Amino acid sequence: MTHPTVPLRLYVGIFVGLILLTGLTVGIAFFDLGGGRLHAVNAIAAITIAITKALLVVLYFMHIRYSNRLTWVFAGAGVFWLLILIVLTLADYLSRGWLPLPRPWSS
């Protein structure tokens, strides 16, 4: 029933991984990895590490890895809707100025 008992070693291993990733993300924040005015490479690296950490917590600490398919669908739906929120918003704001502004109609 429920989920299998997760080995103690695995939990401690996940924790050590999370700490190492925290050190990595703080470390690279001191270097300018490039990517123009917005330092896009730094931002992408930090977000990638954060997503990796979140996945470790969700899959193992929150037992999603051992949960049934319906729970997978619920958690996935939450992430999917979050992506709609973030991606569609940024698709607007990031792309502003890429095309010349249309001239107002002249009468």
Next chain:
Amino acid sequence: MSDHIPQVAHQFEDATQQYETATLGMWAFLITEIMFFGGLFAGFFVYILAHAQAFAEGSRHLDLTLGTINTVVLLGSSLTMALAVRSAQEGNRNGQMLFLVLTILLGLAFLGIKGVEYAHKFEQHLVPGPQFRLEGPHAQSAQLFFSFYFAMTGVHALHMVIGVGLLAWLLVNAWRGRYTPAYFTPVEVCGLYWHFVDVVWIFLFPTLYLVARHA
């Protein structure tokens, strides 16, 4: 009726079905929480694109050392929470109580460090409002950054306070021996909530303390 655990409500076939229903319900709640925090993050991303330099300036005024320590403290509390659930699952009452106490202490440590950070911001006049003082050309937009900082970390801290309350309730019930290997659903469900609050911080920390620093 395959088993006769007193805590299983009459509408459920067995403890497993009740457990799966409860965790699924918790996930449904957590989805609404994802949307709640997601809106704050989306707003932050929009404004950092418009005020990149001011947000970098504001971010540099945050205490990276305390922020990093708090990240480690919160990750540690997630580990002890996971071990509390594991102890409950194994029927280890003492281990369960020990790890719940450790989780509460780490949660309070996080809130204490956050309080120290807030106090520094008040002393440095970095709290948005009439007292806000910042030299340089970006003062006005930097105030926006601190509005986001206090709103996002404040709402997160409120979730932590609620979480500590839930853990205290679990601790009392664990002490009374309410949770057994056949029934530890409340421990698991509160654990889901606690880990979720940890995940929010996993994104808040780089967003406020790191990404904004270089932008």
